[in-house]
Amino acid sequence: MQICHRWNIPVVPRGAGTGLSGGALPLSNGVLLSLAKFNHILAIDPHNRTAKVQPGVRNLAISKAAAPYKLYYAPDPSSQIACTIGGNVAENSGGVHCLKYGLTIHNVLALKILTMAGDQISLGGTALDSPGYDLMALTMGSEGLLGVIIEVTVKLLPLPERAQVILAAFNEITKAGAAISGIISAGIIPAGLEMMDNLAIRAVEDFAHSGYPRDATAILLCELDGNNVEVSYQVHKVKKLLSHYGATEIRIAKDDQERAALWKGRKSAFPAMGRISPDYYCMDGTIPRKRLPEVLAQINKLSQEYKLPVANVFHAGDGNLHPLILYDANQPGELARAEQLGAKILELCLAVGGTITGEHGVGIEKINQMCIQFNADELQQFHALKAAFDPKGLLNPGKAIPSLHRCAEFGAMHVHQGKIPFPDLERF
Amino acid sequence: MQICHRWNIPVVPRGAGTGLSGGALPLSNGVLLSLAKFNHILAIDPHNRTAKVQPGVRNLAISKAAAPYKLYYAPDPSSQIACTIGGNVAENSGGVHCLKYGLTIHNVLALKILTMAGDQISLGGTALDSPGYDLMALTMGSEGLLGVIIEVTVKLLPLPERAQVILAAFNEITKAGAAISGIISAGIIPAGLEMMDNLAIRAVEDFAHSGYPRDATAILLCELDGNNVEVSYQVHKVKKLLSHYGATEIRIAKDDQERAALWKGRKSAFPAMGRISPDYYCMDGTIPRKRLPEVLAQINKLSQEYKLPVANVFHAGDGNLHPLILYDANQPGELARAEQLGAKILELCLAVGGTITGEHGVGIEKINQMCIQFNADELQQFHALKAAFDPKGLLNPGKAIPSLHRCAEFGAMHVHQGKIPFPDLERF
Numbered sequence A, B: 001m002q003i004c005h006r007w008n009i010p011v012v013p014r015g016a017g018t019g020l021s022g023g024a025l026p027l028s029n030g031v032l033l034s035l036a037k038f039n040h041i042l043a044i045d046p047h048n049r050t051a052k053v054q055p056g057v058r059n060l061a062i063s064k065a066a067a068p069y070k071l072y073y074a075p076d077p078s079s080q081i082a083c084t085i086g087g088n089v090a091e092n093s094g095g096v097h098c099l100k101y102g103l104t105i106h107n108v109l110a111l112k113i114l115t116m117a118g119d120q121i122s123l124g125g126t127a128l129d130s131p132g133y134d135l136m137a138l139t140m141g142s143e144g145l146l147g148v149i150i151e152v153t154v155k156l157l158p159l160p161e162r163a164q165v166i167l168a169a170f171n172e173i174t175k176a177g178a179a180i181s182g183i184i185s186a187g188i189i190p191a192g193l194e195m196m197d198n199l200a201i202r203a204v205e206d207f208a209h210s211g212y213p214r215d216a217t218a219i220l221l222c223e224l225d226g227n228n229v230e231v232s233y234q235v236h237k238v239k240k241l242l243s244h245y246g247a248t249e250i251r252i253a254k255d256d257q258e259r260a261a262l263w264k265g266r267k268s269a270f271p272a273m274g275r276i277s278p279d280y281y282c283m284d285g286t287i288p289r290k291r292l293p294e295v296l297a298q299i300n301k302l303s304q305e306y307k308l309p310v311a312n313v314f315h316a317g318d319g320n321l322h323p324l325i326l327y328d329a330n331q332p333g334e335l336a337r338a339e340q341l342g343a344k345i346l347e348l349c350l351a352v353g354g355t356i357t358g359e360h361g362v363g364i365e366k367i368n369q370m371c372i373q374f375n376a377d378e379l380q381q382f383h384a385l386k387a388a389f390d391p392k393g394l395l396n397p398g399k400a401i402p403s404l405h406r407c408a409e410f411g412a413m414h415v416h417q418g419k420i421p422f423p424d425l426e427r428f
Helices: A002-006 A059-069 A085-091 A135-139 A173-185 A198-208 A228-244 A256-267 A269-275 A289-305 A334-351 A367-373 A376-389 A404-413 A423-427 B002-006 B059-069 B085-091 B135-139 B173-185 B198-208 B228-244 B256-267 B269-275 B289-305 B334-351 B367-373 B376-389 B404-413 B423-427
Strands: A011-014 A031-034 A041-045 A050-053 A108-114 A120-124 A148-155 A162-170 A192-197 A218-226 A249-252 A279-282 A310-315 A323-327 B011-014 B031-034 B041-045 B050-053 B108-114 B120-124 B148-155 B162-170 B192-197 B218-226 B249-252 B279-282 B310-315 B323-327
Touching: A011 A085, A011 A148, A041 A059, A050 A059, A059 A085, A085 A148, A108 A135, A120 A135, A120 B376, A135 B135, A135 B376, A162 A173, A162 A228, A162 A256, A173 A192, A173 A218, A173 A228, A173 A289, A192 A198, A198 A218, A198 A256, A198 A269, A198 A310, A218 A228, A218 A256, A228 A249, A228 B228, A256 A269, A269 A279, A269 A310, A269 A323, A279 A334, A289 A310, A289 A334, A323 A334, A334 A367, A367 A404, A376 A404, A376 B120, A376 B135, A376 B376, B011 B085, B011 B148, B041 B059, B050 B059, B059 B085, B085 B148, B108 B135, B120 B135, B162 B173, B162 B228, B162 B256, B173 B192, B173 B218, B173 B228, B173 B289, B192 B198, B198 B218, B198 B256, B198 B269, B198 B310, B218 B228, B218 B256, B228 B249, B256 B269, B269 B279, B269 B310, B269 B323, B279 B334, B289 B310, B289 B334, B323 B334, B334 B367, B367 B404, B376 B404
Parallel strands: A011 A031, B011 B031
Antiparallel strands: A041 A050, A050 A148, A108 A120, A108 A148, A162 A218, A162 A249, A192 A218, A192 A310, A279 A323, A310 A323, B041 B050, B050 B148, B108 B120, B108 B148, B162 B218, B162 B249, B192 B218, B192 B310, B279 B323, B310 B323
């Protein structure tokens, strides 16, 4: 870092490279700093329920190392078998269970980072709160622009005594949406609350044979976890609520095998798209829960307008949408149309009071939409803050935060997603 | 703000002024900007469970306004009847229930701030996550140094169906400490888990008549909340654990009246000190839970060395200590000795891997201890970050983050707590 700093060479930190918005893409004129081989678990402290790990440790490897103590690390992005904890911190990753257990920011206690100048800084701590500015929270989700993450101390949680999955089918999206709000309003926070629309259900069922009802307009998967008596009570209550909101079928996993089968479908939803489309483009926007039905209706309209099918698989409890735009890159114009449709969906999320990313980050993919979500004062504050860490702008340049120049062009010249210039060309 | 910025006049934002570390103390050469009269609740959204309020709204007023919807705002500092939400954000306040429900940072969704230059910036949002740097998290606990908080959107939680308090008495501090760890290790997160030592118990009992056992070496107050069946189960489990760890007495509040009586003692612990000492000095350090017994033994030793009694009342579940140093300001030298003892206690917290503040902030009180907790690189990063928001250093100068010059003096010349120069004199 000191050498790159001295010679003004850009540095892009990278973990497993599983990110979905291009945050760790290398630059033609910079160093790609891979942290993947820093993969040692440094300490597990079962008493204080913490694990101190190097940045290249895989997400799932932490839970495996903690399992002998009946502990685990809660955030579980779908890529958890491969993605690294350093990347999770850089993107503030979520997952199926973040409705109840929070994002990465809620499960990390301390960080060590290297600044662009090569100084080592310790952030956060294992105590409840820390004085000074909360640089640790600031680093979460900063997509490699503020520092290189070199050590992470995470919180571990006790493995729940029991977990129970309920599948509910609906013949109207609106009813499924009302059921989600109903469950949350009743004071129940499920460990996971996922929704799939019919196009997704059919693709998944053909691929994973989870036993999903193929004709349902939408299904919900609701996982409840905790101690035995608490789960029994919640299952009872959720069943009643689902009936009340008009579920046409309610199925409770009889055993761990059936539970695994129900989740397998959800977890293989993305690969399952390969059966029905040669390519797909996964979006990641967040909306207020109550706007769900109207946003899904709007996405459906946009899908018809752009002549591309959209399958919806998402973290319904959080309002975190993952519309999967299906296209064929070999058909001239389809990729560009898919990207335009994606951009429209993100702008729709903003229009109802949401954000352009739930858990996948901005990277280079959504950098233009940042100009819509934030005004010039706000973006200028972001740049001032970046300069406080990296005055030369050498760390992961061109990602996550657009220049005001780019926003002016995006706004004035109507440059759409299909024509993003390579971000490194802009700066250098 | 624009006028002050133009004419280089320091500004100190202030809410109710209930802070315990002097963060909102005025400067002799600056403007004191009171936000206390911005006290309107702008919107309550029961569906999304949020409240949008002005910064001068009192903490308890939010819960009162949300009560018709069976919702409340969780963080509950002891000063909640008077302190404002803007101050809570500035200090990242906690309270008895933050063990389960988190600090202010975990319960605020969005902020509007004014920068020193007078620009208005929106931070965070009601959606799950937000792109860009997490300036909202950064603003939490920044003690008025980065911006003036002008609007706060908080998360509301459903009022629990039932809350149950258990009192347990112990004849050894070590046993009480082990019981705390035992409860947390068993996977139970109480809504509150408080501890008091004998000196505190006796003072409180004489004042509040809560029915505390006067002869116990320590008592624990453990509150469990949630739905009915869950609470019954947890009460049963906690009772067994308390017996297992050697509680000499276990008492479960029979009704809401008895529950209120048990809490009344805890909540009036600070004023109760007036019965046994003309003055007290409340410290606020955080330590890893497992170091509790040895730290209390060390505090006892320091108390004897400095010849001042120390009563301990604290958030045991979080490891957040509140040693109350009892002294008499009319006795020459006692105030200085109390301050020296306080500084020693904070340094002890750091030595066992803790921090110098749990929830009361740094302000001017603990600014020297910041030089021990952070190294020069880390402090320099803090200053760079401050400059990104307020390059002229006009917002609340001299608070929270020490200059490197101050730290050099503190370290090299052994300037102790008793001789802190007024912080505004240093800079201006």
